[in-house]
Amino acid sequence: MLPTYVWTAQTNSTCETSIDMELFLHYSLIPSFFIILVLSYLQRRVHHKQLDDKSYLLGIRFGIVMPLDFIGTFNNRWSYGIAFGATANKVMFLFSEGYQPLQVPQWAQAIVLLIGGIEVGLSHFPFFACLSSDFRLISSILGFVYSLIWFTITVLYIVQCPHGQLIGAYETVIFYWPSMLCLAFLLGRFVYMFVKALKIHLGLEVQNEERSFLEVHQAEHVKQLMRKPREQENEKSWFQRRIYEWDPYFQFPSRMIGSTVLAFICLYLFIIIEFCVYTYIVRELNVFEGGLESYIASVNDTGVLTPAILQIKELIDVAKGVWMLTIFSASLTCISYLFHILACYRKHIKRLWLGKKNFIPLKFHNPSSSNSVVAIARYSGWQIAYILWGYLIIHVVQCLFGVMIMYGLVLPIIHNQALEMLKGLGIGILTISIVVGLMVLQLKIAARFFLQPKIKPGDKQKPLALNNRIPSLDWHAVCGPLSHQPCTRWFLPYLADGQQRKETTEVHPLLALKSFIWS
Incomplete structure (x- = not known):
């Protein structure tokens, strides 16, 4: 490694x-x-x-x-x-x-x-x-x-x-x-x-040798549940609604604090190790570039580098810059994920206090005691391993996207090829727009012609019921096109009175076919 x-x-x-x-x-x-x-x-x-x-x-x-x-x-x-x-x-x-x-x-x-x-x-x-x-x-x-x-x-x-x-x-x-x-x-x-x-x-x-059954913050949490919530407590700021809401009646246990601190330091050390590896690879690439230029100079009397060599040098420079830039973005992603773990832990513990287990897979609703003890012992080590490997994978993926952006947007502008780049970008955007437009058009057509009207005027959308009450039958559907096929009207009773025919049609929907023929 x-x-x-x-x-x-x-x-x-x-x-x-x-x-x-x-x-x-x-x-x-x-x-x-x-x-x-x-x-x-x-x-x-x-x-x-x-x-x-x-x-x-x-x-x-x-x-x-x-x-x-x-x-x-x-x-x-x-x-x-x-x-x-x-x-x-x-x-x-x-x-x-x-x-x-x-x-x-x-x-x-x-x-x-x-x-x-x-x-x-x-x-x-x-x-x-x-x-x-x-x-x-x-x-x-x-x-x-x-x-x-x-x-x-x-x-x-x-x-x-x-x-x-x-x-x-x-x-x-x-x-x-x-x-x-x-x-x-x-x-x-x-x-x-x-x-x-x-x-x-x-x-x-x-x-103080007294050790209560409940911790202080747990007792305060129970008291808070017994009190009637104030109206001001429902008004939350943007930071509380979107990012994090501090709960004074909840404390993370020592295993979570220890795992988080160790994960932060191990992530820092892993980034330093990666930077050391990057420094070593850059040195080797510089030696490779120097040897390549010396070889081209010895072969070519003019000393002019070929386009292929220039492209290789450009690829190396782009990879260096993108790798260094994505170190910060990958680090911020993993650090935010560590805080997200703590927020999810608090949310899940509060759900378990209420007896809600629907967010847990069914096989983990009633785990055995031995599996629970082993899971607690494994948590810290596995979480740190996931964080470190996750950082490496995220960094590699972000670096690949960075190289694609450089070759797709930045380098064409540097090489005075902005017009060709914009033309290709426009064709791509147009293709995606046509596909998205067709998808949106399908939704509009389905809502306009194939769904029944809203049950109540205040409903946000139409009910999931097909609008199949529009008569769209032709003669061939009522009477077969061939001479030996029987017509539908042969099987319907003859009704002389129009009112009686209307009432019978309401009782027997199949008689609507005969009404369609007579009309």
């Missing part, structure tokens, strides 16, 4: 550094396991077993440390989200298959990537465990020390090799500043936790 080349080129740069980030990731498992053991020893197990009564050393210690509640926790949402953001660089390593701790054959690379993912998860496990532990004083100290280690090593790595071979100046800073910002936020968060836990330990502040 091309992103793998970028990571390799960045690692194998000419700059000499004493810090190897992959080697540090391996060694970071040692303090990570130490922190997990300490927090596990402090954590008490919920389920008491008979073996615990015989063990004087362990007792009911060594409980499982819950790093994060993915189902519905609303505490420390942004702290968990920033902790996810600190892992973005390593997630991109895994996504680009650039991080492989073991050298194995091709068929076993999936297993190695799984082992690498487990290693990355364990190395960043203390961030979440220290944020969620109930023993705030000890967990804040351990979390601060572990975050400080990561922050210090990353700063030293950036200071020793700030530049790179692809982007050039401050390439390492461009890649690592999101992780640095997240680690700095975690340092401040652990300091705040330590100060607050120390005040509680010294008795300067009372710890």
